[in-house]
Amino acid sequence: MKRLVVYYSFSGNTRAMAKRIARALRADIAEIRTIKTYPDDLDVLLGLAKREIESGYMPQIVPLSVDASKYDVIVLGTPIWWNSFSPAVKKFASSISWKGKTVYPFSTNDKGAGHAQSDFKKALRGATVAPLLNLKFDEKTLLTPLSEINEWLLGISK
Ligand SMILES: Cc1cc2nc3c(=O)[nH]c(=O)nc-3n(C[C@H](O)[C@H](O)[C@H](O)COP(=O)(O)O)c2cc1C
Known part of the structure; x- marks a missing residue:
């Protein structure tokens, strides 16, 4: 089963991490x-x-380039906006059924993930939601060690 990485990014940090x-x-x-x-x-x-x-x-969002409902495992990335996920991600979360899916959320931010983990759990009703990977940036520079990301990736590829 193919996995899907879905993300919103305003200024590029989340996009860079999603691609990686x-x-x-x-x-x-x-x-x-x-x-x-x-x-x-x-x-x-x-x-x-x-x-x-x-x-x-x-906010209204452009239809995704793929049908997310076809994937059992979704990695969902967002910048932290006011201690939560961004409104565009909220819109996406409300647009598909999460029943039976496993979601690995990750966030980028400069202070911390706030209450994004519990907000994700509420928004992705029916999904198994893994612990959030929080990626800290100083402007455009990633501060989180790559070893932490690699360990998180191992948990997904198992
Ligand atoms: C509207 C807005 C609200 C933000 N709120 C927070 C916040 O509550 N906590 C935090 O640590 N960073 C906050 N940030 C910083 C972003 O989360 C951070 O720069 C992120 O890496 C940007 O991701 P992007 O480049 O993918 O858009 C905020 C940024 C914006 C634009």
Whole structure:
């Protein structure tokens, strides 16, 4: 059974990690893209994202390039926005049935994953949700040791 790496990325960190993970797992890969692009101005984006997350708003997303419902194992990547997964990932999570699937979530951020793990468990109802791999960045530089990522990858390829 082929595995799928699905991710959203605003500024590239999650995309870079998703590509690396998909290559290591020889998995298929698909990007979640919003129909309306978010503003580039960070202060405007922070305010908009806060309002979206607090209200539970989910932006419209472009249909994925693959049918995610066909995969039993999904690696799901997100940047942390206001201590949770991004609204685009929330939208994707609400768009398929998770029953019987195993999900390996990962996040990128500069402070920490906040409550993303428990939010994923709630959003992916019916799935077995593995412990979140949290990848710390300083701007564009990955701080998490590669050994930690490799160990996590071993758990998926078993
Ligand atoms: C709107 C917004 C909210 C963010 N909130 C958090 C946060 O709560 N905690 C944190 O550690 N990083 C936060 N960040 C930083 C991002 O999670 C981090 O830069 C991430 O690696 C970006 O991933 P991307 O390049 O794939 O978009 C936030 C960034 C943005 C744009």
